[in-house]
Amino acid sequence: MQFARLNGVVIHHQVIGAAPDRPTIVFANSLGTDYRIWRDVIVRLVGDFAIIAYDKRGHGLSEAGPGEITMDDHIDDLAALLDHFDAKNAIVCGLSVGGMIAQGLAAKRPDLVRALILCDTGHKIGTQDMWDARIAAITEQGIAGISDAILERWFTKSYRSADNADFTGYRLMLERTPVQGYVGTCAAIRDTDLTRTSAELAVPAICVVGTEDGSTPPQLVGELARLIPGAMYQEIPGAAHLPCIEKPVELTEIIKAFIDRLPSA
């Protein structure tokens, strides 16, 4: 396991190296998950790319830090992690809130970002009332009290079978997320609107979404693709909010094809 203290918070991460001429891809995870969601994509990229995956603050084995969590905290943590490894020109692949962090990083530290792969995300996700209600429910009942509803948005019906050990495993990942990190990140999402900054991004981008996504549906991700100048848009049939888990082969092909078409760094 690898840990680094960044911005006063211990961040758990994993680096898989590659030849020095290979591009770096960094993976940012979604609300209630940690970097293990990328496993089935990462194993298909090893050797061709240097890979950095990390648990954002308050998730997985990363500390939450004292007090509130803001989107700037998440963005600054990713910037610090890339600076820690002197990784300029990274291809940043973020899912859901991880995609918001990626957009925010490209706006704040364009020197670090060569391209964006934005999975199941938006420039603004949900409404103030929706996030306030979720924070209240989790503060009262814990994550397990509302995990069924969350998992319905994450996964297709066929994946959510009692016989599917993977589905049980991801339920455990969600329910074991520290409440402080989870509700802190809900508040960070609630308070973030990237409409203005993402409309001004000048970086190659692709927006990808599972056709059955119940959290950031194709309509929202399509809007994001139209907002970011020159961004591409692609749907993945048979996946919901987490194509990296339900359709890793398809997502990896999209990632590789997108990177193949990038102008050289």
Ligand SMILES: O=C(O)CC1=CCC(=O)O1
């Ligand atoms: O839990 C959800 O509804 C899905 C989600 C929204 C933002 C995020 O990162 O995940």
